Each structure stands twice: as C-alpha cells, then as structure tokens.
Amino acid sequence: MIAEGMRGAEPGEIPQRLCVVAVELLPVVGASVSLRSNGMPVRLSASSEEASRLAEVQATLGDGPCFHAARIGAPVLASDLTDGPDVLRWPVFAQQATAAGVQAVYSLPLGSDTVCVGTLDLYRDTPGELHDRELRTAQLVADVMTVALMALHRGEDNGPDGDEPWLSGLASEYDEAYQAIGMIMAQLRVGADEALARLRAHAFAHNRTALEVAREVVSHRKKFDRD
Incomplete structure (x- = not known):
C-alpha cells in the first residue's frame, strides 16, 4: 500500500x-x-x-x-x-x-x-x-x-549551490512566521524567545494559530506594543 x-x-x-x-x-x-x-x-x-x-x-x-x-x-x-x-x-x-x-x-x-x-x-x-x-x-x-x-x-530539488529550496517550497508559509518574530523583536526590543512567546500568547488568547497572527504582523495589520 x-x-x-x-x-x-x-x-x-x-x-x-x-x-x-x-x-x-x-x-x-x-x-x-x-x-x-x-x-x-x-x-x-x-x-x-x-x-x-x-x-x-x-x-x-x-x-x-x-x-x-x-x-x-x-x-x-x-x-x-x-x-x-x-x-x-x-x-x-x-x-x-x-x-x-x-x-x-x-x-x-x-x-x-x-x-x-x-x-x-x-x-x-x-x-x-x-x-x-x-x-x-x-x-x-x-x-x-x-x-x-x-x-x-x-535530490534534484536542491539548488545549484547546494541550498535547500525544497524546504522553502514545501513550507514557505513559515518564512512569514520567522519574519514576524523578527518584527516583534524590533517592536518590543526583546529577544527571539520572548518574541515567539508573545506571538503564541496573542494567538492563543484570540483563538488563532501562530501562523495566522504572523501573517497579520507581516502585513502590518497587527503591531505589538511595549507594555
């Protein structure tokens, strides 16, 4: 099978x-x-x-x-x-x-x-x-x-310079998640772990997934403010 x-x-x-x-x-x-x-x-x-x-x-x-x-x-x-x-x-x-x-x-x-x-x-x-x-x-x-x-x-999906476009192609939406984490780091002036924690906490509090919130951050529809 x-x-x-x-x-x-x-x-x-x-x-x-x-x-x-x-x-x-x-x-x-x-x-x-x-x-x-x-x-x-x-x-x-x-x-x-x-x-x-x-x-x-x-x-x-x-x-x-x-x-x-x-x-x-x-x-x-x-x-x-x-x-x-x-x-x-x-x-x-x-x-x-x-x-x-x-x-x-x-x-x-x-x-x-x-x-x-x-x-x-x-x-x-x-x-x-x-x-x-x-x-x-x-x-x-x-x-x-x-x-x-x-x-x-x-395999053949690899680029000529030995990079890994197969991963980018299969999971490209996660590029937005990591881009959002970087933006949250800049907005809150915190490290990556704290930025990810804040992303997850906001997603959970609003019954969303982390990827959904990440897309809003990247598109500037959501901004994290310092408390």
Missing part, C-alpha cells in the same frame, strides 16, 4: 501522500508531518485540513506530544486526551484537540537514534492504544517518511 500510494508522486508530494497512506493503514482519522526547528516546528504536510490545523495548534501552544517526541527522540503515545495522565500532562492541548474531535494522538520521531529531524503525528477520534502490529506499521510509515525527507534533502 505504501508503494502504491507513492506511485507517480513528485518528490515534494511524498510527505502528503505518506500521511494519507498512514490514515488508510491505521485506526486514525488524520496524520501530519512536522520538521523540527528552533522555536516552532515546521508543519510540512498533512492528510487533511483538520490534521493540518491540529499540527498548528501544537505549534501555537509550544506543547503537546509532538514537542515531547521530538525532544526525547522516542514515540509518545497519548492514548486518551479525555481523561487520565495525558490530560494532566498537556491540559491545554488536550482541551483543544478534543474540541476538534481528536481524543488520542500518537507522535513518532523521524530521523535516527541520534538525530531527530521531525515527527509523524497521528490523530484518532476515539481513545485507545495502538496494538503491537499497528505500532509496527506506524513505525514503518515513519521510517519511510524519514527516507523520503532525506532523499528530498539530497
């Missing part, structure tokens, strides 16, 4: 195709892939708009299974976001996820034993654990995703 799902795909289409295959193979309703970066993870692709939105929720909050999996380099299986330890661990994310109809999230790191380059995040609309066979399947998809990302990094 993985091979069939990849048939005829352009290199830049592979992450999204793999997200769709993950939903077909596993008892989940959505999947997304995010690249690890300083500050916000870069949501690269998703199986649906709903899955994309949940990836943005984690990026906006700066918390959730995706962040923890990337930090420890091991799978994080939040099997019940309606009750129990997963809710206590990520209370705000759990509330946001369940409001969106997702009650379990499984995050698998992408990369090697020593380097994590991102995560594959799987979303389920009912509480429950992945059985051993399902977890092996999820890990297989994550492994193929890692290989695909590494191939994109070295």
